Amino acid sequence: xxxxxxxxxxxxxxxxxxxxxxxxxxxxxxxxxxxxxxxxxxxxxxxxxxxxxxxxxxxxxxxxxxxxxxxxxxxxxxxxxxxxxxxxxxxxxxxxxxxxxxxxxxxxxxxxxxxxxxxxxxxxxxxxxxxxxxxxxxxxxxxxxxxxxxxxxxxxxxxxxxxxxxxxxxxxxxxxxxxxxxxxxxxxxxxxxxxxxxxxxxxxxxxxxxxxxxxxxxxxxxxxxxxxxxxxxxxxxxxxxxxxxxxxxxxxxxxxxxxxxxxxxxxxxxxxxxxxxxxxxxxxxxxxxxxxxxxxxxxxxxxxxxxxxxxxxxxxxxxxxxxxxxxxxxxxxxxxxxxxxxxxxxxxxxxxxxxxxxxxxxxxxxxxxxxxxxxxxxxxxxxxxxxxxxxxxxxxxxxxxxxxxxxxxxxxxxxxxxxxxxxxxxxxxxxxxxxxxxxxxxxxxxxxxxxxx
Numbered sequence: 001x002x003x004x005x006x007x008x009x010x011x012x013x014x015x016x017x018x019x020x021x022x023x024x025x026x027x028x029x030x031x032x033x034x035x036x037x038x039x040x041x042x043x044x045x046x047x048x049x050x051x052x053x054x055x056x057x058x059x060x061x062x063x064x065x066x067x068x069x070x071x072x073x074x075x076x077x078x079x080x081x082x083x084x085x086x087x088x089x090x091x092x093x094x095x096x097x098x099x100x101x102x103x104x105x106x107x108x109x110x111x112x113x114x115x116x117x118x119x120x121x122x123x124x125x126x127x128x129x130x131x132x133x134x135x136x137x138x139x140x141x142x143x144x145x146x147x148x149x150x151x152x153x154x155x156x157x158x159x160x161x162x163x164x165x166x167x168x169x170x171x172x173x174x175x176x177x178x179x180x181x182x183x184x185x186x187x188x189x190x191x192x193x194x195x196x197x198x199x200x201x202x203x204x205x206x207x208x209x210x211x212x213x214x215x216x217x218x219x220x221x222x223x224x225x226x227x228x229x230x231x232x233x234x235x236x237x238x239x240x241x242x243x244x245x246x247x248x249x250x251x252x253x254x255x256x257x258x259x260x261x262x263x264x265x266x267x268x269x270x271x272x273x274x275x276x277x278x279x280x281x282x283x284x285x286x287x288x289x290x291x292x293x294x295x296x297x298x299x300x301x302x303x304x305x306x307x308x309x310x311x312x313x314x315x316x317x318x319x320x321x322x323x324x325x326x327x328x329x330x331x332x333x334x335x336x337x338x339x340x341x342x343x344x345x346x347x348x349x350x351x352x353x354x355x356x357x358x359x360x361x362x363x364x365x366x367x368x369x370x371x372x373x374x375x376x377x378x379x380x381x382x383x384x385x386x387x388x389x390x391x392x393x394x395x396x397x398x399x400x401x402x403x404x405x406x407x408x409x410x411x412x413x414x415x416x417x418x419x420x421x422x423x424x425x426x427x428x429x430x431x432x433x434x435x436x437x438x439x440x441x442x443x444x445x446x447x448x449x450x451x452x453x
Contacts, residue, residue, distance in 0.1 A: 353418025
């Protein structure tokens with residue numbers, strides 16, 4: 001039986017944290033720049049197939065191998081996180097992320113797909129999308145494997161080809177952070193979360209329940225456990241309980257992890273480096289060949305991932321999904337109805353903004369809404385006047401109910417407003433984010449505390 005009770009905040013506590021695990025471990029693979037010897041060879045044999053990409057000698061080839069999708073201007077990589085042996089639903093994916101690389105403009109975008117999205121899995125039937133990986137693994141002869149099955153299902157829902165996948169179990173991240181000696185993070189806000197998961201909940205064992213975690217604003221050193229808590233927390237006060245705030249914290253952890261891994265002292269230590277590779281070998285798998293891994297690193301090492309475009313598919317009022325119940329199970333479905341992924345495909349296909357064309361609007365034709373989230377009176381009006389002076393049609397100026405640490409710019413009209421949204425975002429030192437539901441607005445601007453009058 002299907003009911004229409006919408007859920008405003010549905011995702012479970014651990015649903016998004018593996019994003020940071022996946023990306024951090026992926027940095028190990030793509031980011032060391034050290035390609036030598038049997039240790040790397042053995043690690044690569046563990047995590048990927050040598051069927052395409054040749055032997056270890058391909059790692060020393062000076063020519064970059066063209067990646068799938070590169071000739072079309074965009075490569076899409078599916079990141080999958082699962083609990084692993086010893087966890088309930090060991091191979092149900094708790095995190096499903098699509099990372100896209102725009103080769104022309106050297107940009108990176110990430111789309112978060114909720115694990116409870118109700119979809120049709122070939123030869124399996126209707127189920128939550130997180131079951132695709134488990135089904136693919138159990139029936140590899142007909143699916144091609146867990147990663148291949150998840151890639152096919154996610155690609156069908158988003159309307160984009162999934163060229164590669166990377167999957168990892170949950171434990172790798174803590175091992176990684178601890179092995180490099182912890183990371184240094186500058187927390188933007190003080191917050192407390194009284195409902196942080198006490199541990200991995202297996203059969204109502206000792207890991208079930210909640211604990212309280214607290215973080216003070218400012219620079220601090222974090223071991224693996226604290227880094228997980230900082231990035232995983234989803235019910236913190238002081239504005240830190242939103243998907244946007246959590247995504248910003250995860251980006252901080254990701255950047256700190258990247259910097260620590262790439263420190264000369266870490267990579268120059270052969271024991272530490274070998275241990276890092278062992279962590280990767282024990283926790284990660286992918287269908288990228290060694291030559292493709294090396295090529296991806298060579299071609300993406302200079303892309304600034306700290307300004308990554310992010311899109312979270314959730315049940316917020318501006319999103320395209322809603323919560324409902326099917327056969328007693330809480331699931332998510334498109335607001336347009338079960339199986340209608342039109343809006344999801346529009347988001348995925350236009351995540352970088354459709355190319356400006358004859359449909360692009362001039363600033364005077366764009367309807368812009370400015371929201372003052374800086375906590376400083378007059379900031380919204382000041383910036384609205386700045387936009388008006390540049391010819392923009394500012395139709396509304398309001399004040400947010402809470403304070404935002406950073407400014408946000410939403411591109412609500414795809415190619416019609418992508419160029420202008422990007423220009424406004426650049427001025428506010430942020431990146432325009434694709435959004436499909438902004439009412440009668442083409443661009444929505446939220447002024448954060450970082451805005452200087």
